[in-house]
Amino acid sequence: MSRRPTIVAGNWKMHKTLPEGEAFLQAFLPRLASRKGTGCQVVLAPNFTLLAAMRDPCRAAGVGLAAQNCHPEARGAFTGEVAVGMLAAAGATHVLVGHSERRHLFHEDDDFLRRKVQAVLAGGLTPIFCVGETLEERTAGQATAVVGRQLRAGLRDVASPAGIIIAYEPVWAIGTGKTATTADAQQMHAFIRQILGELLPAGGAGMPVLYGGSVKPGNAAELLAAPEVDGVLVGGASLEPEDFLQIVAAGDRAAAQV
């Protein structure tokens, strides 16, 4: 049985103003506090403008706080960008790196993302490094080749598996209502673990691999039951406290099985 933590992360993308984020926490955190046992780890990824306001309540509740992006440089003339040290000072504990929307809508390439992974680690935060193939790539039989390339490039300079989370998010499942079958997810996660085994000391032991793409209260438990699925990265269904709490409850049940 796996000794890896179970993680339920919510990516709010470009949703929620500051008052909306605070209203979410007011509804969400008291219910989270009523959980019994140790349960899964919960992480929220709001937009940059909410980080500082969410720091104290999230810290007090044991909820991780992820930024959705960063720049690899520590400072400089990069108008509109945010450095890892700034995110840490605002309260971030994690940073999403290489989300498919960054890769595809903002054309971030493998080498730029490798530099971001390095910057996040150097800043003492946890990267949540996202990989995943498009529908065209899957249809062409390229899914594992693409995910393997993304992992090898992004993790090339990583010396230790400690403090890194991987998220497999097939692009065709994001925001589409189409979820990978549990068998598909299990197969890709097993492949990812094999690549981590080749790339990293100690075979990447302890590194959690999350699944993302149309995870909902109705399918989270089944996905989380797959032995290689260590958690979920949730978009749309993390915006409503009730939906996200149901997914956290599924994470708690999965954590109890580990």
Ligand code: 13P
């Ligand atoms: P959805 O859950 O809305 O499909 O988004 C998944 C995702 O991109 C999380 O990072």
